[in-house]
Amino acid sequence: MNQSTYAQLKKWPYPVNYGKENEISTDVLIIGGGIAGCHAAISSFKKGATVAVAEKGAVLRSGAGGDGVDHWHLACTNPCSKITPTEMMDVLKNTWGEWGYGEFGNGIAAYICAKESYDAMLDIEKWGVKVRDVDNLFVGAPFRDEKTKLMFAYDYDNNFTVRVQAGNVKPAMLKEMKRLGIKIFDRIIITGLLTEDGKPANSIFLKPKPLLYLHPGPTASGCSRRSTKAPPLSRNQTSPRKVSLPCGMPA
Ligand SMILES: Cc1cc2nc3c(=O)[nH]c(=O)nc-3n(C[C@H](O)[C@H](O)[C@H](O)COP(=O)(O)OP(=O)(O)OC[C@H]3O[C@@H](n4cnc5c(N)ncnc54)[C@H](O)[C@@H]3O)c2cc1C
Numbered sequence: 001m002n003q004s005t006y007a008q009l010k011k012w013p014y015p016v017n018y019g020k021e022n023e024i025s026t027d028v029l030i031i032g033g034g035i036a037g038c039h040a041a042i043s044s045f046k047k048g049a050t051v052a053v054a055e056k057g058a059v060l061r062s063g064a065g066g067d068g069v070d071h072w073h074l075a076c077t078n079p080c081s082k083i084t085p086t087e088m089m090d091v092l093k094n095t096w097g098e099w100g101y102g103e104f105g106n107g108i109a110a111y112i113c114a115k116e117s118y119d120a121m122l123d124i125e126k127w128g129v130k131v132r133d134v135d136n137l138f139v140g141a142p143f144r145d146e147k148t149k150l151m152f153a154y155d156y157d158n159n160f161t162v163r164v165q166a167g168n169v170k171p172a173m174l175k176e177m178k179r180l181g182i183k184i185f186d187r188i189i190i191t192g193l194l195t196e197d198g199k200p201a202n203s204i205f206l207k208p209k210p211l212l213y214l215h216p217g218p219t220a221s222g223c224s225r226r227s228t229k230a231p232p233l234s235r236n237q238t239s240p241r242k243v244s245l246p247c248g249m250p251a
Contacts, residue, residue, distance in 0.1 A: 024183065026052040031190050034063025038173035039120060045180050052183040054190040059174050068167035071153045072131070074104070075118040080145045080152070080159040085114035088160065121162060127172040130165040 028044045030037045033055035045051045055062050076085045083091065092101050092110050104110035125131045132149035133139075143152045143163065151163040177184060 024052055026050045026183065028052070029054065029190075032056070032063070033059035033184065033186075035065035035069075035169060035173070037063075038170070038177060039123070041182050042123070042173070042176055042180065045177075045182055052185065053177065054185045054188045056187065056189040058186045059170065059177070059184055061170055063170070066170055068169050070164060070166065072121045072162040072164050072166075073117060074110075074114045074160060075121055075162045076114045076160050077116075077118040078121075078150060078159070078162060079148055080150055081118075082158045083160050085111060088114040118162075121164070124164075124166065124169055124172060127176045129169050129172050131162060 027049035028041070028051045030041045030044075030051065030053040033041070033053045037053060037055070038059065041051045041053050053059065057063075061067070074085075074088060075081065076083050076088050089107065089111055092104060093107075101107055101110045104113055121131055133144055133151050134149060136149075138144045138151060139146070141151070143156050144150070145152075145159070150159075152159045153161045153163045155161065174184070
């Protein structure tokens with residue numbers, strides 16, 4: 001590049017703040033603004049906490065859910081589900097074993113997920129994500145419930161996995177966080193800010209008290225339809241039924 005071309009380059013348009021320090025005080029600090037972090041931030045805020053989110057990328061599209069999701073797991077409390085959260089625990093246990101619970105982590109996390117996943121889905125619907133066939137594109141399809149317009153995946157008999165059109169889930173969550181006034185710090189690798197003797201710290205201490213917040217978020221994507229052992233029958237059932245779960249299951 002010669003001198004004259006160099007001189008024509010535009011000035012860097014953003015402020016450069018090397019060495020600038022920001023001090024913030026917050027009840028809850030969310031490290032990582034993926035789908036789970038954003039949902040935890042909003043839920044904490046709604047419980048009365050002040051909340052800050054530090055994200056190493058940009059919350060708008062960061063994390064595994066940046067491109068969106070197309071199905072919502074373990075929505076066992078939706079009005080069309082024929083599996084209760086308690087029955088779902090047996091399905092997961094039969095599939096992955098007592099202590100495994102596969103992609104759902106562990107028994108406690110799986111149970112919370114089965115109990116609250118549908119409510120979490122209703123949250124994202126409020127924030128502008130399509131979770132029903134509101135445009136009536138799939139009227140009459142075997143996976144669609146005509147009354148609620150909910151659509152289901154994998155198991156059209158028990159209806160606990162909902163098909164969603166959630167390509168915009170991260171932008172919708174970001175919009176909601178901004179609306180609530182949650183502080184968002186993009187492009188901060190917050191763990192890298194913690195040092196001991198000038199080196200990255202091995203352990204992290206947050207003062208005064210770290211608050212652990214568990215919220216059911218979506219889990220890893222499923223890809224094939226396979227059957228599991230049947231859960232116990234509910235009161236109004238007369239014959240054993242088959243339950244189908246997404247991938248990650250033993251063959
Ligand atoms: C293509 C694809 C399709 C999928 N489809 C579905 C689906 O249909 N249904 C479904 O249930 N699941 C689906 N999944 C899985 C789902 O997207 C993930 O399980 C979910 O997004 C995980 O969210 P998370 O917030 O737990 O973690 P992540 O998305 O991993 O979020 C963690 C965040 O933390 C940030 N971070 C990490 N370290 C630091 C640090 N030190 N400082 C600051 N920030 C940090 C990361 O940048 C990231 O934004 C899909 C995944 C992919 C990739």
